[in-house]
Amino acid sequence: MKHDEAVSMVKITDALVSAHPYLRNLSGLLGVPPDRVALRLQNIEAECLTRAMRVLWAEGLPVMPIHDGLLYPPQPLRWPKRH
Secondary structure, three states, X not given: OOHHHOOOHHHHHHHHHXXXXXXXXXXXXXXXXXXXXXXXXXXXHHHHHHHHHHHHHHOXXXXXXXXXXXXXOOOOOOOOOOO
């Protein structure tokens, strides 16, 4: 791709905010300063994955965190009860 054909981050951000206006004020939505938005989003993701792992462990299912997801057997011995 030639440099003049590259899409700038500004254009990408503008397109995302145009399609999803609530993204314009993530700082206010999350209740953190603008320079902390990425850290807060990472924290929310970590909390979600930790909660999911604890539920699965409580059901006796082996699970491990791998980057932005969870690793578990392809066919668990049994499915967890709904919580």
